[in-house]
Amino acid sequence: MDNIGLKSGDVTLVEILDRVLDKGVIIAGDIVISVADVDLIYLGLKVLLSSVETMEHLRGAPFPSPMQEAT
Amino acid sequence: MTMNSIVETDFPETFVEEMEKLQEALPQRIDANPNNVEKGLAKLVLTLVELVRKLLEKQAMRRIEAGSLSDEQIERVGETLMKLETKMHELKEVFGLKDEELNINLGPLGDLM
Amino acid sequence: MKLYLYGIIDSSSMIPEPICGLEASSVYNIPYCDIGAVVSEINQPVQAVSKRLVLEHEAVTEKLMEKFTVLPFRLLTILDGRENVLSMMGDYYGDFRGNLDGLRGKVEFGIKVIWPADKVKSRIIDACGTKNRNAHLLDDSVERRFVREKFEEHKIDRALREKADGYIHAMDVFLGKFAAAKRLETLRTENLLLSAVYLVTKDNQDNFREAFEHIRTARKDFKYLFSGPWPPYHFVTLRRKSQPRRNSGQTAIFDKVILQPTLVEADRT
Numbered sequence: 001m002d003n004i005g006l007k008s009g010d011v012t013l014v015e016i017l018d019r020v021l022d023k024g025v026i027i028a029g030d031i032v033i034s035v036a037d038v039d040l041i042y043l044g045l046k047v048l049l050s051s052v053e054t055m056e057h058l059r060g061a062p063f064p065s066p067m068q069e070a071t
Numbered sequence: 072m073t074m075n076s077i078v079e080t081d082f083p084e085t086f087v088e089e090m091e092k093l094q095e096a097l098p099q100r101i102d103a104n105p106n107n108v109e110k111g112l113a114k115l116v117l118t119l120v121e122l123v124r125k126l127l128e129k130q131a132m133r134r135i136e137a138g139s140l141s142d143e144q145i146e147r148v149g150e151t152l153m154k155l156e157t158k159m160h161e162l163k164e165v166f167g168l169k170d171e172e173l174n175i176n177l178g179p180l181g182d183l184m
Numbered sequence: 185m186k187l188y189l190y191g192i193i194d195s196s197s198m199i200p201e202p203i204c205g206l207e208a209s210s211v212y213n214i215p216y217c218d219i220g221a222v223v224s225e226i227n228q229p230v231q232a233v234s235k236r237l238v239l240e241h242e243a244v245t246e247k248l249m250e251k252f253t254v255l256p257f258r259l260l261t262i263l264d265g266r267e268n269v270l271s272m273m274g275d276y277y278g279d280f281r282g283n284l285d286g287l288r289g290k291v292e293f294g295i296k297v298i299w300p301a302d303k304v305k306s307r308i309i310d311a312c313g314t315k316n317r318n319a320h321l322l323d324d325s326v327e328r329r330f331v332r333e334k335f336e337e338h339k340i341d342r343a344l345r346e347k348a349d350g351y352i353h354a355m356d357v358f359l360g361k362f363a364a365a366k367r368l369e370t371l372r373t374e375n376l377l378l379s380a381v382y383l384v385t386k387d388n389q390d391n392f393r394e395a396f397e398h399i400r401t402a403r404k405d406f407k408y409l410f411s412g413p414w415p416p417y418h419f420v421t422l423r424r425k426s427q428p429r430r431n432s433g434q435t436a437i438f439d440k441v442i443l444q445p446t447l448v449e450a451d452r453t
């Protein structure tokens with residue numbers, strides 16, 4: 001994985017993710033909807049660290065392969 | 072909107088590095104993007120195959136430790152484990168998957184690897 | 185009307201201070217009996233787990249934590265309409281009520297410890313000695329050598345785990361004293377010796393912190409991370425299983441049944 005100049009703020013993000021992604025109140029069923037057409041996956045820290053502007057630019061564009069960022 | 076929670080450590084990069092290795096092998100949801108479906112499913116299947124392989128290996132080790140296998144049986148076990156390992160290695164290469172991506176948490180049994 | 189869920193609180197009143205949620209919309213409480221679901225309305229489809237989304241979500245749950253007991257929701261729990269929220273609360277009321285009562289006045293702290301796995305392994309290998317390797321016969325088959333190597337690996341791995349358990353137990357002696365509940369994970373990666381969460385009453389926060397300082401200074405070759413206070417993400421227990429989705433274009437091959445620790449002393453995983 002490329003060195004992307006991780007800062008200490010990122011360890012906060014990683015700690016939060018360790019909780020919000022699959023802990024807490026988890027309910028499923030017909031009434032729970034994901035608003036997007038495509039199911040959501042956690043693409044990894046590298047994607048999350050891109051700026052909000054970049055994320056907005058990526059909306060509507062095809063998702064990058066989740067394996068790409070693992071190289 | 073600010074947050075109250077603090078994260079204190081003298082080694083933030085080190086911890087981020089370790090935590091990144093923990094990305095789940097079994098995703099919460101499957102990405103339906105056609106480009107990714109194949110890889111997602113391959114990961115799923117290979118994770119399960121790896122589970123079986125590791126369990127066989129562990130079982131073999133326990134039997135050897137208990138001394139309940141003859142020399143010939145040990146030989147056979149060795150041959151099988153070797154072949155399985157080689158096969159898994161090939162499959163991982165074909166799909167571009169790394170060991171960490173196939174690790175799953177077995178709850179009370181700990182992690183697979 | 186799509187509603188984004190942040191948490192369940194032990195109050196059916198309006199939220200006293202304004203809280204800002206996703207898309208800068210107002211966060212409000214939907215009451216049900218003596219509890220409430222805290223939501224905000226969203227209009228934009230959420231297409232990715234972004235940093236902003238994560239931080240905004242967490243900021244809301246922490247704000248709620250200041251005034252209420254809160255059961256935080258997992259990220260991206262979105263329901264369609266108020267009726268569905270009420271129906272969900274009806275289904276889970278017993279669980280929610282029980283959890284809220286058990287978690288009142290308690291917060292979660294996280295502790296992670298990294299150890300020099302390579303060094304520990306080297307020491308173990310040295311201790312095992314090279315005598316075993318010298319005992320190999322030169323005409324040993326490839327298969328037998330393979331098994332022998334695997335077996336050595338297996339022994340080393342086991343010794344590593346035993347060492348890890350020893351260290352963790354020693355640390356837990358101090359930390360566990362001030363915890364109402366805990367969840368410990370050993371060797372999530374080879375270097376991540378311990379990944380633990382402790383449920384601590386607000387009164388005991390300082391004591392707990394002191395206990396951490398004590399173990400932190402005990403070993404200089406370990407690396408430590410301390411985080412919190414968090415809403416009690418790891419200590420929410422829902423007994424009611426999730427229903428599988430029907431007629432959905434979205435396929436979830438694994439609908440997880442989450443086995444969470446109960447609110448009494450949790451065993452080490």
